[in-house]
Amino acid sequence: xxxxxxxxxxxxxxxxxxxxxxxxxxxxxxxxxxxxxxxxxxxxxxxxxxxxxxxxxxxxxxxxxxxxxxxxxxxxxxxxxxxxxxxxxxxxxxxxxxxxxxxxxxxxxxxxxxxxxxxxxxxxxxxxxxxxxxxxxxxxxxxxxxxxxxxxxxxxxxxxxxxxxxxxxxxxxxxxxxxxxxxxxxxxxxxxxxxxxxxxxxxxxxxxxxxxxxxxxxxxxxxxxxxxxxxxxxxxxxxxxxxxxxxxxxxxxxxxxxxxxxxxxxxxxxxxxxxxxxxxxx
Numbered sequence: 001x002x003x004x005x006x007x008x009x010x011x012x013x014x015x016x017x018x019x020x021x022x023x024x025x026x027x028x029x030x031x032x033x034x035x036x037x038x039x040x041x042x043x044x045x046x047x048x049x050x051x052x053x054x055x056x057x058x059x060x061x062x063x064x065x066x067x068x069x070x071x072x073x074x075x076x077x078x079x080x081x082x083x084x085x086x087x088x089x090x091x092x093x094x095x096x097x098x099x100x101x102x103x104x105x106x107x108x109x110x111x112x113x114x115x116x117x118x119x120x121x122x123x124x125x126x127x128x129x130x131x132x133x134x135x136x137x138x139x140x141x142x143x144x145x146x147x148x149x150x151x152x153x154x155x156x157x158x159x160x161x162x163x164x165x166x167x168x169x170x171x172x173x174x175x176x177x178x179x180x181x182x183x184x185x186x187x188x189x190x191x192x193x194x195x196x197x198x199x200x201x202x203x204x205x206x207x208x209x210x211x212x213x214x215x216x217x218x219x220x221x222x223x224x225x226x227x228x229x230x231x232x233x234x235x236x237x238x239x240x241x242x243x244x245x246x247x248x249x250x251x252x253x254x255x256x257x258x259x260x261x262x263x264x265x266x267x268x269x270x271x272x273x274x275x276x277x278x279x280x281x282x
Contacts, residue, residue, distance in 0.1 A: 002227030006236035009217030009224075014240015017084045018247045020076065020210050025203025027076035028194040033204040035069060035186040037211015038218070042183030045219065051177035060171040061178040064164050065185020071160025072186075073193045074153045082150035084248035085256065085264060086134060091154055091161075092238045093130025093271050097123060098162040100278065103230040107169060110281075118281050122235075125274035132267030133245070137257045168222065169230045175222035179215070235278040241268055 020030045046053075078087045100123060103109040110116050136145060168178055190199075217237065224233035245268055248254050249261075256264065 002224050002233070003236060005220050006224035006228065006233045007239065008220040009237035010240035011243070012213045012217030012220075012240070013237065014243035015247075016210050016213055017079065017088055017244040018251060019213065020207055021079070021084055021248065021252045023203060023206040023209065025201065025207060026197065027073055027080055028190075028197040028199040029201050029204045030076045030207045030210070031069065031073040032187075032190040032194050032199045033207025034072065034211040034214060035183065035190040036204070037208035037213075038186050038215050039183040039211070040208065041212055041215025042180035045176055045215070046180045049176040051174060053177060053181065056171065057173055057177050058181045060167050060173055061181025062185035062188070064167040064173075064178065065182040065187075066189040067160050067163030067167060068182070069160070069186045069189025069193060071157045071162075071164060073190065074157035074160060078150045078153040078157060081146040081153065083145070083254045084252060085245050085254045086136070086145075087150065087154065088244040088248070089133035089241050089264065089268055089271060090130050091157060092241045093126045093133070093267075093274075094154060094158040095161050096126045096235050096238055096271070096274060096278075097130075098158050099165055099230055099234040100126070102162060102166050102169075103232075103234075106166065107230060109229045109232075115281050118277050122274040122277040122281075125270045125277065129267040129270030129272075129274060132263045132270065134267075135260070135263045137259050165225070165230060165234055169225060173222075175219055175226060178222065179219060182218070183215075232278050232281065235275040239272055239275050241271060 016034075020034070023030075023033075025033065075087060075091055078091065100119065104119055110119050136147065168182075221233060221237045224237070227233070245264060249256055
């Protein structure tokens with residue numbers, strides 16, 4: 001059941017890049033609008049579930065939300081530099097590596113030789129997939145891609161996303177209890193990061209929709225994390241790259257050469273394979 005629950009965020013989160021791309025706005029407007037949507041979802045979750053919110057939940061929940069806002073704002077920024085179809089698979093691969101290592105090294109989730117072997121195989125597939133999806137062919141249109149800036153923002157984004165999940169796992173916070181404090185932290189972080197970037201605009205209000213999508217994925221990911229562990233839950237939740245990567249090409253009109261399409265396809269398949277391997281480790 002935990003495996004199936006972990007696949008729900010894949011659909012919700014895999015759609016975020018496409019929805020935000022259609023709604024428009026700069027990275028800061030998209031992030032702030034998304035956090036407002038997450039706050040609405042958090043308040044709704046609190047009113048329905050009525051979990052106990054003590055000082056520990058508020059402290060670590062807000063800290064987790066701050067890490068998330070760093071990760072998301074930088075991911076949106078990377079999309080502006082290198083496009084959705086490059087950003088999402090690369091970001092997915094980097095996040096999977098970070099969270100898999102965290103699960104194995106910090107939380108001792110690899111307890112048998114089989115799990116270590118499969119885990120290392122999965123890591124290899126994830127890294128190879130991220131490398132393949134990041135490859136670009138030099139053409140006359142290559143100038144629209146700022147590859148160096150994209151990589152730098154993705155590294156920062158990965159650190160933020162890793163902190164978001166590691167804090168929740170380390171503090172053993174309940175899935176429904178942490179949602180509201182987490183959303184508060186997200187809003188605070190997004191407001192801080194958006195200072196001086198014209199974050200309050202029509203596009204900000206539109207992107208509340210992406211926050212609702214994120215909130216749905218977040219609750220189910222946290223529920224799965226409690227059942228099957230951080231490494232497996234987060235890995236399966238990222239399988240939405242198929243939706244976001246190919247949707248950005250066919251729906252948002254991002255241009256790719258024939259060779260780049262081959263690299264992206266194989267890279268995405270390797271990332272999916274890495275996630276599947278982590279899923280069968282249980």
